[in-house]
Amino acid sequence: MLCSRTRSLLSAYSDSELTGSEMIRIQDHLRSCPACRRELEQIREIKEHLAVPLPIETPLGLEDRILQNVRASTSRRPLSLGLRFRLVGTAAAAASFVFAIWFLPYGSQERTAEANLGKEMKFEVARDEAYVAGADPLGGRPMVLPVSYGGGP
Numbered sequence: 001m002l003c004s005r006t007r008s009l010l011s012a013y014s015d016s017e018l019t020g021s022e023m024i025r026i027q028d029h030l031r032s033c034p035a036c037r038r039e040l041e042q043i044r045e046i047k048e049h050l051a052v053p054l055p056i057e058t059p060l061g062l063e064d065r066i067l068q069n070v071r072a073s074t075s076r077r078p079l080s081l082g083l084r085f086r087l088v089g090t091a092a093a094a095a096s097f098v099f100a101i102w103f104l105p106y107g108s109q110e111r112t113a114e115a116n117l118g119k120e121m122k123f124e125v126a127r128d129e130a131y132v133a134g135a136d137p138l139g140g141r142p143m144v145l146p147v148s149y150g151g152g153p
Contacts, residue, residue, distance in 0.1 A: 001029045003036055010040050014047065 006029045012018050013026045030037050 001025050003029075003033060006030075006033070006036050007039055010036065010043050014040060014043050 006026055009018060009022065009026060013023065016023070018026070030040065
C-alpha cells in the first residue's frame with residue numbers, strides 16, 4: 001500500500017472504522033514504514049488532547065439570571081374567555097369527527113344494497129344471454145322465452 005493512501009486512512013484506522021482487510025493492509029504497511037508510524041502516533045496524540053475537555057469559567061450570577069429568565073417565560077397567564085370557547089369548540093368538532101369516522105358503520109346499508117344489486121344484475125345478464133342465444137334463427141333450436149318476460153306459448 002502506498003504511503004499517500006495509508007496516510008489518508010490513518011485517522012479512520014486509529015478509530016477502528018475501517019474494514020478488516022483495510023486494517024490488515026495498513027498494519028502491514030505500518031510495520032515497514034516508520035514515517036507512517038510517526039504520523040499515526042501524532043494523530044493519536046492529537047485525538048487524546050482533543051478528548052480532554054477544557055475548563056470553562058462561567059461569569060458570576062449567570063445561573064441565577066438563566067433561572068430567572070426561565071421562570072419569567074414560563075409563568076402562566078389565564079386564558080381569555082374567547083380563547084377558551086374556541087379551544088372547547090375545536091375539541092368538540094374534533095371529537096365529533098373522530099366519533100363519526102370511528103364508531104358509525106360506514107355505508108353498511110349501501111354495501112348490502114350494492115351486493116344484492118350485483119346478484120340481480122348477474123341473473124339478468126345470464127337470462128338475457130339465454131334469451132339471445134335462443135333467438136338465433138339459424139341456430140336450429142326453437143326460441144326459448146323466459147316466463148318472467150311475460151311471453152310464452
